[in-house]
Amino acid sequence: MTGLQDRLTPQQVEDFGREMDELRQRVVADLGKSDVDYIQNVIKIQRSLEISGRALLFAGFFPPAWIAGVGALSLSKILDNMEIGHNVMHGQYDWTRDPALSSQRFEWDTVAPAENWRHSHNYIHHTYTNILDKDRDVGYGILRIDPEQKWHPYYLGNPVYAVVLAFMFQWGVMLHDLEFDRVVKGERKWSEFAEVRKRMLRKASRQVGKDYVLFPLLTGPLAPLTLLGNASANVVRNLWAFSIIFCGHFPADVESFTEQETENESRGQWYLRQILGSANITGGPLFHLLSGNLSHQIEHHLFPDIPACRYPKIAPEVRAICEKYGLPYHTGPLHKQLFSVAKKIVKLALPGSGRANAPEPSTLNRDRNLEAA
Amino acid sequence: MGRLAALAGTLLTPHGIDRYLELIDPMLVREEIRAEVTEVCRQTPGTVTLTLRPSRAWPGFTAGQYVRVSVDINGVRRTRCYSPAGSAHRPGRLELTIRAHDHGLVSRYLHRAARQGLVLGLSRPEGGFTLPDPRPEKLLLISGGSGITPVLSMLRTLADEDHRGDVTLLHYAATAADVPYREELERLGARPGTRVVLAHTRGGAGRLRGRFGERHLKEAAPWYRDARTYLCGPEPLRDAVAELYADAGLSERLHTEEFTPPSMRLDTSDASGRVRFTRSGTEAANTGRPLLEQAEAAGLNPEHGCRMGICFSCTQVKAKGAVRDVRSGEVSDDENEEIQLCISVPVGDVEIDC
Structure with missing residues (x-):
């Protein structure tokens, strides 16, 4: 692990933080009708895909209709969860004061209740990004994804857990908020999660009710086909969301941090940690849309409450600032990042760091070491 | 229909039926209250009168109440309170008369840009500035400027009820040109028992001149001591009326809608903490x-x-x-x-x- 504090001199960190703040201010001042029109348009596309998908499954006896139905429904769920739900619930559109775009009121088409997720994601993950023992998204309490996580024979199953999590991702996201791992260790009590569990039960029964009971029943004799179609759409969305999210923080060159090195962090240092702890994925406009612009994970972690459609526009500027300060800007195509994550998951199933040799810190601490010498 | 809507709601969880209906037509929403502008009229230079058709969830209102009206301006939803000016007995129709204030973002926007087909958000009607039931025998309505809207609603509602008691509207405006609804006020004032008295603080066309005082009151409604008085207008008018009623021991008979903002006497120099x-x-x-x-x-x-x-x-x-x-x-x-x-x-x- 490279020392977070050693990357830049204090003066540089401050300048760097100011540049980021200025960039943010420029975007915030420019927000307006076009941003609202954009998200309303995505919502319109998502709802149309949803209705078409459901309708096509009524003709599910005809294989092309079934396949098209599953495709439309999968896309609908992906757009709903990624570009709409995730981003709206980050408060990216709270400035519009439209209740339908309010982070506190929005609910998404997945079993995890919005309220539970907002806490663990917006607060815990985005505040303590990649800090071991604090960011509960590091391995989700199930996987060993960082060499600094202590090995245990349980982790021999690492690759299997990852595959299961990928297929069941919406349930994983939901159960994540019960903090099983910490309850088992005795750090939290089961009873503390009564409210959280109640919300899960309510939300999950509604989701299961529509996807696996009501819509299948409505299609009469086609019920099994509809159920299979809905389940497939949920799985497609699960695999997609898992892939995008795991590529955001876990490719090999992304860094993690300790509680000590992030104590009393300044704004500039916080920005710095977000850049070092995140990775982008390259791709075209459609890919960015379907990833909820989480393909711009770096920009998202710097400015989680700025409308995501702005990330591709500011990415060149963020990258230029990173270059100016000699900071890495992790990015790569989906297949490369996915392979990197998969390799890591397999390697870390075994004891040891999983690294051939620790990467050299790419920036200033070398110079500073020289100075010290 | 109710059961069908409930089923649709369950099928369309978690977003709910309105979020789909509005994509077909924003006025189809079932639970949210909205209103479509059907007519725009600028009666006086500084005001705009909007006729609205509310969506199905609109419960109707009581004369004198207000609604919170929302409109999106450059992507941001802005909300302000306005009292409908129309009769409470015309369901499916709502009328707002809005004065464009110099610094009023929403009022200036509506004055400038409101057009047929514009869809506004509405709250349920609120406020207790309403007439008692049964109606009082003697009623005095005092208004100033855009404060005319809730009392005009009362006057029109009483006309629809064919109310025969004594009703006087004493309205203050700078000049005759600043009074919206002039022709209609004349018609309403010709009803048996009803009087409309216009007072102008600048210009002489009205029955009365200058600011509110006991002389005006005696001229417009000599029986004011026995009446219920409903007052809506700018702060100086409110203060003057409240003072006179307090001196006369009539405060209990005076009902005030503080519709225009109280002047906020803010001293920010010693702010701490x-x-x-x-x-x-x-x-x-x-x-x-x-x-x-x-x-x-x-x-x-x-x-x-x-x-x-x-x-x-x-x-x-x-x-x-x-x-x-x-x-x-x-x-x-x-x-x-x-x-x-x-x-x-x-x-x-x-x-x-x-």
């Missing part, structure tokens, strides 16, 4: 402005409506600290107390659960 918005984890130095403005300056968007302390939309829990009510100057330091953000100024450190 910090304001913490606990739910969002935001903190800032107290600027001495109302908490709603401070919250917005901190990037928060608390729900709100009138911004003048009447609609209670911005009520939040103050966990700790003291706040001053800008209208009364009263300071309150109770813990876990509900306050209205728009008219509360922090006195020292304050914690708001917002």
